[in-house]
Structures are given as structure tokens and as C-alpha cells.
Amino acid sequence: MPALLEILQKGRDFLVKKGFSPKEADYESRFILSFLLGKKLLDIYQEKEVPPLVAKKFFMLLEKRSQGVPAAYLLGEVEFFGCLFKVGPGVLIPRPETEILVETALNLLPEGSYLLELGVGSGCISITLALERPSFKIIGVDISSQALAYTIQNLKRYGLEKKLLLVRGNWLSPFKETHFFNAILSNPPYVAKNEWETLDKEVKLHEPQEALLAGEEGLDFIAETLKKAPGFLKPPGYVILEIGYRQREKVASLAEKLGYKYFFVKDLSGHHRVLVAKYSL
16 A cells, blocks of 8 residues: 555645645645544644545545635535534535634524525534534525535434524525514625735635625625614524625725624634624514
């Protein structure tokens, strides 16, 4: 069997030739091979050799990775909040920044809360909240049947089929105004039209555009949610939204005009990443 160190070196060299930096090539090679070996990233060197079939699969995946296909799509899953979620083409890849939204909701919302997630995607937000707070009652909505298919797979993985109600529809349109929910949460599309071309090719070419783009200023879905949420929230209720790192001032202005009390939560880079807007009579 081929030696692990030899396989890794060949993988690094291949990715560097394809335009990856040495640091990126090293990480990508170790990440993909550790997944194929069923090892944590730091434990990969416990293996001295690589089975031939694994080595073959490794180089097949590196070839696709060199073409810009996201690693999460190649491997079919991604880690979020310490759990693995199935993902693939047609669903947004969960990112570490979104864990801040989950942490914010867990710290803020009381046991037994009724939650509505808009744009449920892979289900990573709602499923994590259900795992961390079994008393939460959650409804998730998404317009994409592809995304909902991944949500269903992830629900089955964690035995939560009866804990999360899924609805196919366009944002808030499937629901009547009933003042029912304690909180509305979302990682909405928030990329502005003029920002689209600045995104990494990996994102532009492979991730679903409808889960990213949000009009001229990237505020379409944020604005719609803030405007309509009072019709669905039981006062005092919360709107908890992930936002773009340059959107704080415009989002604050929207929240203020609509009468919310609000604050922002920063990400690890110091950017205002999550809006918490409180609605009360």
C-alpha cells in the first residue's frame, strides 16, 4: 500500500500546480484524505499507509477540487456546530459565521419557544437548535425542493423527523398573520448585486444564486422580514438575522424606522454579523 506521507505530498504538489497556495494545498489535501480515512484532521498521521482504493478516490476528488468544486459538495457533508450535515449542489454550504446566529438564539430564547426559520436550506440552524433545546417547536420554510431534500436527510440522520415541520414556499407567504412565533430566524440572502462579481468563483459557479443574491443593496430579504415579522410574532418577539459584514448601518436604520429595539452580535473577525431585533407592543 502507498505511504500516507507520499500520497499527501503528491496531493499538495498537484494542487499547487493548479494554482493553490502551498498552505491551501496542504490543508485541502489533509482535509480530503482525513475524511476518506474516517479520521479527524489532527489524527491523520496515525495512519502510515493508504489503501489503494482510497488513494484512487483521493486523486479523483483532488481533480474536481482543482476545478473549483467546493470540498463540502465533493465529500457530501460539512461540519456545523460540532455535527455533520449532508450537503450538495442546490443547497448553501453552512459556514462558521452562522454558528453565531445559533449561539445567539440559544442564549436569548426561553425553553418552549416557537420558532420559524426562513430559508431553512440544509436544516443546519433548525436542527442544531432542536438538538440543543429539545423543548423548542420549530417550523422551517424554503422555496427550493432541492434544499428541502437535504433538510429531510439531515432530520433523519438525527432522528428529528417529528421535531421540525417543513413547508415549501416563498419566505413568509405560506403563513397567515397569527402572532404565533416567539422568534423568526434566518441566514437570508444578503449579497448585493454589485458584490456578486467579487465573490470567489467557487461560490459563484457552484452554490445556489437564489440563496445568496438579494437585490441592489443586498437588503431585500432582510427588509421584507423586518417589515412583515410583527404580523407573525407574539410580543415580545425577536427577529434574529445574519447580515453582511458591511450592512450594519443600513440594517440598523431599517430596524429603527420600523420601531424595533435592536442590537448586533459580532463575529470572530469583529464584524457585526447578527441582528437581534425585538418587537413589542
